[in-house]
Amino acid sequence: MDYIIEAIVACFLLLGGVFMFIGSVGLVRLPDLYTRLHAPTKATTLGIACILLASTIMFSIKNGTLSVHEWLITLFLLITAPVTANMIAKTALHHEIKMLKRSKGHDLMEPARHRAAPCQKKEQE
């Protein structure tokens, strides 16, 4: 019984560690700031959720009562990760940081910076 629980906890830990590592690799490998935003907001959030889940299982079994306060951190990070990404994207737009040459929608950068509606795309509505 103990062996199985240890195996489950170890699996979650490894999954979480791998995801956090991938998030950081993305931070270095991806070519421009806007794409770099994607890796930490997603991979790292899931990574930490996995590690906290492992901690929940471990302490629940160890103390005999359900230990759920780790979920508070998960919840907090789930709420704050998009806000952080959004704020960084906002400042990047404000500072006119260029997207990668081959990315689509370069014409949207200027209206986005001024928080205006896109001009030539009106027919979509």
Next chain:
Amino acid sequence: MTQRKGKSRFLPMPIHSLLLFVVWLLLNNTLAFGHIVLGAFLAITIPMLVTSLAPEQPSIKKPGLAFRYFMLVMWDILTANFEVARKVLSPMNKLSPGMVAVPLDIKSELGITLFASTISLTPGTVSAEISEDKQWLYVHALDIDDEQALIDEMKQRYEAPLKEILGC
């Protein structure tokens, strides 16, 4: 403190009260009777004290649908991560990132916030900026094949249920 019409005196902010209660119990990691009483006391008094600061209260019209939406988002976060992980580890020159403008149908601020947060957490998209008139959301995507398909998918997968849940 003035109470507006149509608001319960006892629980002016039901969602906030529930959240405060749950967070108190989570923080103390217990279900002891004393903490339940204290948590309930805090959950009732704090909203009463701060209710005059927050003008409009959001309301959930369809709790069942809200729960289904939550599960959908959780599932999408999980799949999003495998997708992003695959893209991070594959060669970079195959990537075609880009910016798209999504027309917004939701009008309430809470709805827009939830929509923007959801698309930031789910497959390959990060919301970057919103236009001043709250009509357009600028979204950066990690890998675009077809802009219109991406916009349509976001709109019908996340915005439509959110609109129904919040009833606006």
Next chain:
Amino acid sequence: MLSFAITVVAVLISAALFINLWRLIIGPTVQDRILALDTMYINSIALIVLYGLHEGTSLYFEAALLIAMLGFVSTSALCKYILRGDIIE
């Protein structure tokens, strides 16, 4: 087995922290550096939770929660600062 897994994950997260540090140093723009710092915050939360698991105590939970909150607040303060040159508008 669990202690082995904890060691492996600790190594992975430390490597991730070093990679983030690399981005923090070279990062061509200020935003890159903020992003790297934010990721480092989250990685250090994971490291603290791991240490708690290793020691078998949940005392470190509060530290992890505090770092999560400070990380968010400091990131948004930095963003506000470079956006407007002022933290509180």
